[in-house]
Amino acid sequence: xxxxxxxxxxxxxxxxxxxxxxxxxxxxxxxxxxxxxxxxxxxxxxxxxxxxxxxxxxxxxxxxxxxxxxxxxxxxxxxxxxxxxxxxxxxxxxxxxxxxxxxxxxxxxxxxxxxxxxxxxxxxxxxxxxxxxxxxxxxxxxxxxxxxxxxxxxxxxxxxxxxxxxxxxxxxxxxxxxxxxxxxxxxxxxxxxxxxxxxxxxxxxxxxxxxxxxxxxxxxxxxxxxxxxxxxxxxxxxxxxxxxxxxxxxxxxxxxxxxxxxxxxxxxxxxxxxxxxxxxxxxxxxxxxxxxxxxxxxxxxxxxxxxxxxxxxxxxxxxxxxxxxxxxxxxxxxxxxxxxxxxxxxxxxxxxxxxxxxxxxxxxxxxxxxxxxxxxxxxxxxxxxxxxxxxxxxxxxxxxxxxxxxxxxxxxxxxxxxxx
Amino acid sequence: xxxxxxxxxxxxxxxxxxxxxxxxxxxxxxxxxxxxxxxxxxxxxxxxxxxxxxxxxxxxxxxxxxxxxxxxxxxxxxxxxxxxxxxxxxxxxxxxxxxxxxxxxxxxxxxxxxxxxxxxxxxxxxxxxxxxxxxxxxxxxxxxxxxxxxxxxxxxxxxxxxxxxxxxxxxxxxxxxxxxxxxxxxxxxxxxxxxxxxxxxxxxxxxxxxxxxxxxxxxxxxxxxxxxxxxxxxxxxxxxxxxxxxxxxxxxxxxxxxxxxxxxxxxxxxxxxxxxxxxxxxxxxxxxxxxxxxxxxxxxxxxxxxxxxxxxxxxxxxxxxxxxxxxxxxxxxxxxxxxxxxxxxxxxxxxxxxxxxxxxxxxxxxxxxxxxxxxxxxxxxxxxxxxxxxxxxxxxxxxxxxxxxxxxxxxxxxxxxxxx
Numbered sequence: 001x002x003x004x005x006x007x008x009x010x011x012x013x014x015x016x017x018x019x020x021x022x023x024x025x026x027x028x029x030x031x032x033x034x035x036x037x038x039x040x041x042x043x044x045x046x047x048x049x050x051x052x053x054x055x056x057x058x059x060x061x062x063x064x065x066x067x068x069x070x071x072x073x074x075x076x077x078x079x080x081x082x083x084x085x086x087x088x089x090x091x092x093x094x095x096x097x098x099x100x101x102x103x104x105x106x107x108x109x110x111x112x113x114x115x116x117x118x119x120x121x122x123x124x125x126x127x128x129x130x131x132x133x134x135x136x137x138x139x140x141x142x143x144x145x146x147x148x149x150x151x152x153x154x155x156x157x158x159x160x161x162x163x164x165x166x167x168x169x170x171x172x173x174x175x176x177x178x179x180x181x182x183x184x185x186x187x188x189x190x191x192x193x194x195x196x197x198x199x200x201x202x203x204x205x206x207x208x209x210x211x212x213x214x215x216x217x218x219x220x221x222x223x224x225x226x227x228x229x230x231x232x233x234x235x236x237x238x239x240x241x242x243x244x245x246x247x248x249x250x251x252x253x254x255x256x257x258x259x260x261x262x263x264x265x266x267x268x269x270x271x272x273x274x275x276x277x278x279x280x281x282x283x284x285x286x287x288x289x290x291x292x293x294x295x296x297x298x299x300x301x302x303x304x305x306x307x308x309x310x311x312x313x314x315x316x317x318x319x320x321x322x323x324x325x326x327x328x329x330x331x332x333x334x335x336x337x338x339x340x341x342x343x344x345x346x347x348x349x350x351x352x353x354x355x356x357x358x359x360x361x362x363x364x365x366x367x368x369x370x371x372x373x374x375x376x377x378x379x380x381x382x383x384x385x386x387x388x389x390x391x392x393x394x395x396x397x398x399x400x401x402x403x404x405x406x407x408x409x410x411x412x413x414x415x416x417x418x419x420x
Numbered sequence: 421x422x423x424x425x426x427x428x429x430x431x432x433x434x435x436x437x438x439x440x441x442x443x444x445x446x447x448x449x450x451x452x453x454x455x456x457x458x459x460x461x462x463x464x465x466x467x468x469x470x471x472x473x474x475x476x477x478x479x480x481x482x483x484x485x486x487x488x489x490x491x492x493x494x495x496x497x498x499x500x501x502x503x504x505x506x507x508x509x510x511x512x513x514x515x516x517x518x519x520x521x522x523x524x525x526x527x528x529x530x531x532x533x534x535x536x537x538x539x540x541x542x543x544x545x546x547x548x549x550x551x552x553x554x555x556x557x558x559x560x561x562x563x564x565x566x567x568x569x570x571x572x573x574x575x576x577x578x579x580x581x582x583x584x585x586x587x588x589x590x591x592x593x594x595x596x597x598x599x600x601x602x603x604x605x606x607x608x609x610x611x612x613x614x615x616x617x618x619x620x621x622x623x624x625x626x627x628x629x630x631x632x633x634x635x636x637x638x639x640x641x642x643x644x645x646x647x648x649x650x651x652x653x654x655x656x657x658x659x660x661x662x663x664x665x666x667x668x669x670x671x672x673x674x675x676x677x678x679x680x681x682x683x684x685x686x687x688x689x690x691x692x693x694x695x696x697x698x699x700x701x702x703x704x705x706x707x708x709x710x711x712x713x714x715x716x717x718x719x720x721x722x723x724x725x726x727x728x729x730x731x732x733x734x735x736x737x738x739x740x741x742x743x744x745x746x747x748x749x750x751x752x753x754x755x756x757x758x759x760x761x762x763x764x765x766x767x768x769x770x771x772x773x774x775x776x777x778x779x780x781x782x783x784x785x786x787x788x789x790x791x792x793x794x795x796x797x798x799x800x801x802x803x804x805x806x807x808x809x810x811x812x813x814x815x816x817x818x819x820x821x822x823x824x825x826x827x828x829x830x831x832x833x834x835x836x837x838x839x840x
Contacts, residue, residue, distance in 0.1 A: 006527070006528055067559075067560040068480050068556035069825055071510060082697055084694035087509040090491060104524055105528075106528075137488055272530075276495050276496070276501050277501050278492075278493075278501050409492035409493065409496070410492050
């Protein structure tokens with residue numbers, strides 16, 4: 001029973017900072033980088049004064065930077081005050097939910113031009129404090145007191161998944177290999193290296209230090225070497241986990257009728273859906289994220305499309321298992337088949353269902369509030385043939401983004417369409 | 421150039437917890453209280469399963485409660501998962517901005533029934549930590565390093581105002597007397613006492629302890645007694661400052677065409693406006709809040725109304741000076757005349773422009789994220805003749821709410837209309 005939006009909405013420009021670790025930069029610097037790139041990306045140019053509303057996805061600048069009230073502060077910093085400025089927080093889904101608010105604001109008839117931002121500056125805190133801050137995304141009553149941190153939550157899901165479907169744990173490693181391969185072709189990625197590149201780099205470092213040079217038969221052997229890829233929470237190893245990152249991303253949305261003023265090649269937002277859920281302990285199954293299935297159903301209904309219509313997708317691979325579950329929750333593969341698809345290369349760049357051509361959260365990085373907005377940047381690049389060495393072939397008409405918060409308490413899905 | 425919303429929006433129910441200090445309650449308890457009262461308030465009843473979206477205004481549960489991602493968690497707690505659930509943060513304006521997101525979501529055509537919540541649980545932290553948390557609402561680069569906390573910011577504004585308009589500082593005290601008088605008639609208020617009640621209570625306590633019983637000629641004498649009402653930041657004394665509070669509020673919004681299904685007496689949201697600003701240091705004048713004037717202009721234009729049409733208003737009196745500035749920013753009085761109106765009783769319950777009949781933030785309490793939503797509860801009560809001893813006389817057709825974040829980096833204004 002998804003409803004039609006009152007007005008159509010188009011993406012007319014995107015920008016992002018490099019994702020990574022930037023001790024010399026503030027979050028303001030990063031957001032300016034994203035905003036400036038966005039300005040350059042708008043084919044026919046635009047005056048920032050045309051922006052009528054600003055939604056900023058951010059998880060917890062409160063704890064990372066001692067700064068709440070981030071939206072009007074960033075609006076002032078990029079020179080768009082007094083535009084209405086609202087921070088959206090839904091943990092790691094903050095960016096995708098901010099995008100949805102921008103879509104709804106335009107559909108409401110109240111505004112025509114909306115800036116959607118996503119931002120997180122995580123690496124200024126020491127590691128243990130980052131873990132504490134990330135734990136705010138979980139339920140403080142039902143999840144945290146059980147002794148879990150996020151790798152543990154997703155390890156529990158991975159364990160349930162592997163058990164339920166008798167899946168080969170190597171599928172997890174395959175996701176990491178694929179996403180690093182894609183991220184190795186993305187200059188904005190935090191880990192701009194394939195696993196092969198990582199292996200060579202480790203060998204080089206050993207040689208420089210005069211240490212014995214480690215040898216691995218292939219990428220799988222490297223990822224199974226407990227020294228190269230230590231276990232974090234069984235079955236998740238280091239290379240199954242997305243990193244702690246700094247980064248910002250921005251998207252310019254306009255009403256459908258105004259799109260031609262900005263570009264001859266808009267990307268339309270034809271589907272948008274969001275759903276919520278309780279704590280992990282309340283769910284009937286740990287091998288799926290019910291909110292993702294619900295959010296995507298809503299988005300597909302709004303778009304009048306099915307999973308088969310989607311040419312490529314950026315999904316929330318905070319851990320490798322999350323990508324496998326996502327490909328099932330989104331209907332790309334039947335339940336219990338996602339791991340096989342990962343093994344068989346169906347989600348690879350040249351597969352039937354390319355997933356995370358950007359490198360995903362795993363390789364591109366996961367500056368929490370920026371991740372959901374950064375996904376749209378990849379959709380834009382692929383659909384405009386701007387993805388360089390990682391450009392997908394063929395006519396890309398429909399793409400999907402999938403952004404998850406917490407242990408799946410929030411999921412938001414968007415579907416994009418290129419019409420010319 | 422405010423635009424018409426694509427669809428009309430109505431309030432069909434409201435609820436709030438008592439505001440105050442509740443060490444024995446969690447924020448979940450408080451939100452349940454608000455939600456249960458809301459359920460009772462819906463004339464024809466409703467099934468919580470009809471709710472299609474949930475917006476939760478909250479400033480920093482991150483720091484107050486070690487819990488972000490509050491919206492889906494509260495949705496689960498009141499039994500409305502998997503409804504889409506989004507936390508909105510714009511410092512002390514979070515509640516009013518959440519209301520605006522609910523209005524826009526319905527206007528967008530995407531949803532028909534929206535729950536808007538506001539929540540803050542502030543008193544579990546020790547006082548100094550509360551001050552630190554509140555400081556997150558100010559600009560960490562341009563405001564906090566100047567050594568200010570919030571009483572200081574508003575004291576600077578008060579100083580500028582008093583100087584610019586040669587205003588009598590007694591006007592500030594008059595605001596406090598009025599709001600405590602109103603709050604004394606509001607059983608939900610944290611300080612459910614008029615200043616006279618406070619005086620009597622202090623005398624009684626002294627008598628009980630066998631101490632000399634203090635005597636004051638009147639309320640003004642009490643408020644000028646530095647022992648009874650110590651200076652916090654000149655010219656603001658203790659009774660010029662809103663308190664640290666726990667509390668929750670909730671409002672049920674529906675599309676105009678569905679309103680009759682819920683109640684025969686809906687209140688329509690006919691105006692909504694929001695604006696932002698940079699740090700205090702960037703402003704040409706400290707004696708006004710430019711974002712408030714801009715937000716209200718947008719709301720008046722959308723409603724097709726002027727300040728003269730407003731029968732009563734709930735404004736953001738985080739400090740007494742803020743109420744005086746608000747009555748000018750909103751156009752109720754010309755610049756420099758707000759303090760005279762306060763002195764002359766024009767904003768009193770029986771005045772020409774009743775302001776904060778609920779007691780305002782000053783007396784009702786200021787659980788940050790809940791304040792903007794709580795304002796709508798008072799609008800509902802007054803318009804339905806449910807305000808008990810503080811009920812306004814006459815036919816109340818139009819009301820306004822005004823919610824400010826930080827030092828005025830955010831302001832959001834709503835206008836409500838009763839049609840029968």
